[in-house]
Amino acid sequence: MRICVVSYHSSPLEPIGVGYSGGMNVCTSNLYTRLSPSCTVDIFTYGTHARVMLNDSATIHYIDKKNPVHFAEEIMQHHTLQQYDVIHTHYWLSGIIGLYLKKVSKIPWIHTFHTIERFKTIKKNEVRVEIEEEIMRSCDVILSPTIREKYLLTKHAPQAQVIAIPHGVDTTRFTARVDGSSNLLYVGRIDPLKGLEVLIDAVHMLNGNVRLDVVGGPSHKQGTLASIKSYARDVRISFAGPVNHNELTGYYERAAMVILPSYYESFGLVALEAMASARPVIGFEDTGLSETVGNRAGILVKRNTRALARAIAFLINNKTARHNLGNRGCRAVQKYDWSRIARVYLKTYEEIAKN
The missing domain is CATH 3.40.50.2000 (Glycogen Phosphorylase B;)
Structure with missing residues (x-):
């Protein structure tokens, strides 16, 4: 299986906890290093670096194009889009690129929002709200990390197919510790x-x-x-x-x-x-x-x-x-161990590609 991943605004290798880098980076780096070795994953992100191998089957490609349409065109110029079984975009900015790719291909498009502007309790960016709703209407499948968010998504986008798959954690890195302080x-x-x-x-x-x-x-x-x-x-x-x-x-x-x-x-x-x-x-x-x-x-x-x-x-x-x-x-x-979650993702990718 070949997977096209778009993580436009932040690389999986970006340092965590500064700028816009956070949980999404942890998700993408852990997920795509744990998919089956039989998968080939191309991850496209904004930047000027040379491409980086995340592991033997996942590669990060940096594209120096801030305009989402130009970014999408760069993907198509250097990669045969039809070689991919699925396209998975992460976050709303990547979803803009997904909207363009959807117009020029019939490859199943999966989107994960990570955060959704309409559901925030503070002041909202109405332009982003409109774009996210267009993504909801246009993508083939939305992946949601919680049942709660899935319910909200199906309420606002009843035509969308929403599948709930939680994010994960590396249980070999984070392990039980003695309670040492207050x-x-x-x-x-x-x-x-x-x-x-x-x-x-x-x-x-x-x-x-x-x-x-x-x-x-x-x-x-x-x-x-x-x-x-x-x-x-x-x-x-x-x-x-x-x-x-x-x-x-x-x-x-x-x-x-x-x-x-x-x-x-x-x-x-x-x-x-x-x-x-x-x-x-x-x-x-x-x-x-x-x-x-x-x-x-x-x-x-x-x-x-x-x-x-x-x-x-x-x-x-x-x-x-x-x-x-x-x-x-x-x-x-x-x-929630990432190895288990990655198997669920792979099965979901395969079912979406098949159907």
């Missing part, structure tokens, strides 16, 4: 959508009894980081900046719990990493965490700063609860 851990970009200010407010309510470690860099301008540091001046907080994904395990080991205060979280890869590390997760109910974490691996609360602070305080003062939630999460997360 530190709180936030892993993610410093971005308004991620709700770090809400977490800082909650920590402030705890009267300085805890330390918050923040791992990740700003999404856009450095001013975002300066603003957050100023906002958190009365809180015991450390900023590690972007950290190599291989080095994250040490941060999970030093944490008592992991907190995801996002306004919008389609899935929550960080939650899986925390669960695999036997760390309880705290987050909000109205997100994708309701499926991955639920009430078995952490505490999900209504979107309320005081409720968040109460959940943090409860786990700080209850090591037994931390231990029990962490162990339950570690057992539950095994079904």
Whole structure:
């Protein structure tokens, strides 16, 4: 099987936790290194680098074309489109390229949104909303990481075929750790959508009894980081900046719990990493965490700063609860191992190509 993958705005090899790089990069790099060796995968992304072999069967091709149409034309100029069994685009910007490729080929087009603008609870980019709805109408199959998102997608795009396949976690890298401290851990970009200010407010309510470690860099301008540091001046907080994904395990080991205060979280890869590390997760109910974490691996609360602070305080003062939630999460997360998820993806690719 030959698979054409478009990850226009970010390479699978991009450093995690800075700019627009995040969970999607973790997904694409882990998925396409674990598909069967019988697959040939060409991954097209924006950039000026020479092509890179992700492994023996997956190659990253960099295309120096910012215009999506020119990007698509470059793919067709150097690669025979008809050689592919499926096209899989990731994120809405790649979906624009998918719209063009769909017009010139009959190859089944699969799309994963990763985040969907219409479902966000903060101010929306209406142009993006319109483009995403066109993608929903035009692609052959949408892959969704959660049943919750699948329901929302079928509600807004009833004509679309939506298949739910969760993202995964590397359970050989992230493993159960001894509960070593009372530190709180936030892993993610410093971005308004991620709700770090809400977490800082909650920590402030705890009267300085805890330390918050923040791992990740700003999404856009450095001013975002300066603003957050100023906002958190009365809180015991450390900023590690972007950290190599291989080095994250040490941060999970030093944490008592992991907190995801996002306004919008389609899935929550960080939650899986925390669960695999036997760390309880705290987050909000109205997100994708309701499926991955639920009430078995952490505490999900209504979107309320005081409720968040109460959940943090409860786990700080209850090591037994931390231990029990962490162990339950570690057992539950095994079904999300990337090797298993990759087999589900491969079977899905084969069925879509056949049908």
